[in-house]
Amino acid sequence: MDKEHKSGYVNIVGNPNVGKSTLMNALIDDRLSIISSKPQTTRHRILGIWSDDDVQIVFSDSPGIIEVPRYALQQKMNSYAFSSFEDADVLLFVTDIYEKYTGDEKVVRIMKETSIPKFLVINKIDAVTEEGQLEKIVESWDDKVAFDKIIPISALHKSNIDQIIRMIREVLPVGPEYYPKDQLTDKPERFFVSEIIRESILTQYKQEIPYSCEVVVESFKEGDSRGGPIINISAIIYVDRKTQKAIIIGKAGDAIKKLGTTSRLKLEEFFGQKIFLELHVSVKENWRDTDNILKGFGYET
Numbered sequence: 001m002d003k004e005h006k007s008g009y010v011n012i013v014g015n016p017n018v019g020k021s022t023l024m025n026a027l028i029d030d031r032l033s034i035i036s037s038k039p040q041t042t043r044h045r046i047l048g049i050w051s052d053d054d055v056q057i058v059f060s061d062s063p064g065i066i067e068v069p070r071y072a073l074q075q076k077m078n079s080y081a082f083s084s085f086e087d088a089d090v091l092l093f094v095t096d097i098y099e100k101y102t103g104d105e106k107v108v109r110i111m112k113e114t115s116i117p118k119f120l121v122i123n124k125i126d127a128v129t130e131e132g133q134l135e136k137i138v139e140s141w142d143d144k145v146a147f148d149k150i151i152p153i154s155a156l157h158k159s160n161i162d163q164i165i166r167m168i169r170e171v172l173p174v175g176p177e178y179y180p181k182d183q184l185t186d187k188p189e190r191f192f193v194s195e196i197i198r199e200s201i202l203t204q205y206k207q208e209i210p211y212s213c214e215v216v217v218e219s220f221k222e223g224d225s226r227g228g229p230i231i232n233i234s235a236i237i238y239v240d241r242k243t244q245k246a247i248i249i250g251k252a253g254d255a256i257k258k259l260g261t262t263s264r265l266k267l268e269e270f271f272g273q274k275i276f277l278e279l280h281v282s283v284k285e286n287w288r289d290t291d292n293i294l295k296g297f298g299y300e301t
Helices: 020-027 072-083 106-113 133-142 161-171 189-204 242-249 251-271 291-296
Strands: 006-014 046-051 055-061 090-096 118-123 149-152 214-225 228-239 274-283
Touching: 006 020, 020 046, 020 055, 020 090, 020 118, 020 161, 055 161, 090 106, 090 161, 118 133, 118 161, 133 149, 149 161, 189 214, 189 228, 189 251, 228 242, 228 251, 242 251, 242 274, 251 274
Parallel strands: 006 055, 006 090, 090 118, 118 149, 228 274
Antiparallel strands: 046 055, 214 228
């Protein structure tokens, strides 16, 4: 008799900057979600697919929950995050050793009410400095939510990642193969190009500039060059205001040249071949609060 196949959607939720994207990359042993020390790095729900012969786990990395959204963009990001509670077979609620919750937060109230299996993942345990610190964190959560499992991890160092996979396998329902076993994500190549360029923007520029940018890939063409196969990419960086355009470009174009070099090297590592990257900057005023522009950028509710 053939062994039953198990499958399901495992949604990763939590506040910004607790390591959700690092965790998903560690879980599927690949680099699908961009990572930055700045909060609100993830803007879309990104699926990462883990498969073996008997099991398929579809992880969903959602944007961090923003308590007080300032823009329509942030409201849409919140809608993606909270929808993660509605369509999951298992929830991974990620916090870290620094976060403090009162128990009155909306996300905590939802966690209390949900009946699906839910695991508390306490990240950054490699940074624990005091004896008994981790035990106190676990006790504080025991008083707030009845989690099915509590798993301390370091996503950065991939410690206890196998334990998360093992525990998920135990509770997944019997189900079909949703995606081909060799598929890692639901997103097209252009999506990862725009995300990698946006990651470089987050790293290079300061203050509000990275949050005012959206990257759209205009063309993505595979071809040949004297040095072998090459991907020719053209992308537009949209900003909110003309002053931001000047900052992105920099004096005599120095800043955008640096951005182009950094992004190209990351793209070559991601795709494993040569890249020719062309970047342009354009202004779409107030795009973060304009519904039709947000829809054009792929932010659907």
